[in-house]
Amino acid sequence: MTPPPIKDLPVGFQVQIDQRCVQRGDLRNLIGGSPLRVLKLSDAALGMTSDDGRIEVCDAGTRSLARTLLEAGIAQPRPMRGPGEDDVTVVIPVRDNQSGVDxxxxxxxxxxxxxVDDGSPVPVTVPGSDLVQLIRFDVNAGPAAARNAGFDAATTGFVAFLDSDTVPRGDWLMMLLSHFSDPAVGIVAPRIVGFGDDSKDTVAAYANRYSSLDMGPREGLVRPGTSLAYVPSAAMVVRxxxxSxxxxxxxxxxxxxxxxxxxxDGWxxxxxxxxxxGHDHRESxxxxxxxxxxxxxGAAELASRHGALAAPVMMSVPIAAAVLALLSRTKIGLLITTLLSGWIFTRIRKPLNGVPQRDVIAARNVGRALGFGVLQIWSAALRHYWPVSLVCLLVSGRFRRWFIQAAVAEAAVMWLRSRMDEPASPxxxxxxxxxxxxxxxxxxxxxxxxxxxxxxDFSALRPVIKS
Known part of the structure; x- marks a missing residue:
């Protein structure tokens, strides 16, 4: 168990309100985060905020406001200078990749x-330098043990873990270290991008654009149950x-x-x-x-340790019922979806009292919830439960047609979303x-x-439907 973090932001630390949470330029009513939050800024809070949504910590009031917005996921940090490079040790776990280490x-x-040479049959070597240390395991113990051994040997206040098939770019370390000027930050991770040649073939292009190590172009809090549920240990810095x-x-x-x-633990x-x-993605x-x-x-291991956090589907009862009714593609299903959507609309609309265009905002969020729910069901049928889907394909023509349509539609939506997120990328x-x-x-x-x-243990396959 790690000690609880200090929450007080230092004087000079700044946060920027995410413009996606701002309605028509009005900073008084902020809607966003995950789960969805509605924050209404008082006149005093607005007085602490610049016209473009920037808040600089200078006293108790700005410190409290900045922390509240950060923890809600409605503002992003614009940190001050953090620790220096002398405060960091880079730990490289490796097995059978001498060229990557070099x-x-x-x-x-x-x-x-x-x-940390994790039991390579041909021992890894490093250049003679006061800055470079080599630890060797005689027997392969796995990347977790190798990283822990490197951490134990380090004496600095911060440790950067980099896999041997990565190469950092530019001022990556100083960018990440600046986040530690927030004393509550325990881990920071960069974006991991491919450095392969996208022109080789479609597989190489897919590997470099859609790697599971690439968490995408949007910054944010990392929390289980959100679109940023974790960051990969191929590249991360820890306090x-x-x-732990x-x-x-x-x-x-x-x-x-x-x-x-x-x-x-609160970090x-x-x-x-x-x-x-950069990461040398597998391109075959x-x-x-x-x-x-x-x-x-790994899903089964996570489910045994973290229970519902590893569930393949997480939805509320009304959203699940509305989505399943919609996907039935029947008249009664459409009626049920309409009635449930109206009920969800009124629940979302209520806390928006006094917010301009609250009906539009509520309707938009109902649509997003239903759309995300449909994507979850499609993904579950195509990814997590495909052995069950295969059985259904063999016995039901109706399910076969639905499955094919879902496979095409889900791929189209995911392709379009990636294009919208980064329109300039290949x-x-x-x-x-x-x-x-x-x-x-x-x-x-x-x-x-x-x-x-x-x-x-099949708990990793158990959906979570919350009341």
């Missing part, structure tokens, strides 16, 4: 580095007193487990996509799918994306069932 160390000039150690019994999903335990985990770390179809299958096996063609995306889901689902069967 390349990575060359990209870390002037930094303290600890390489010493917040680090990787679970060495895990060979997969140890990063998800660490993030969720850190969050439960903040943040994701900053401005900082980039077999290697890509086998990695996805391996990641899927795109995989829609057909190629759809095929590999479906294979990707198949591989992950295979791993999920493999993990559940091997543990004889």
């Amino acid at each position: 390349r990575l160390i060359a990209a870390l000039p002037g930094l303290k580095v600890i390489v 010493r007193e917040a680090f 150690r990787f679970d060495e019994s895990l060979r997969v999903a140890e990063d998800v487990d660490l993030c969720w335990r850190t969050n439960a 903040t985990v943040r994701y900053d996509p401005i900082a980039h770390v 179809l077999g290697a890509l799918l086998d990695r996805r299958r391996f990641y899927g096996t 795109m995989v063609d829609p057909i190629g994306f759809s095929v590999i995306h479906r294979l990707d889901d198949f591989a992950y689902g295979l791993g999920l069932w493999q993990g559940a069967v091997s543990r004889r």
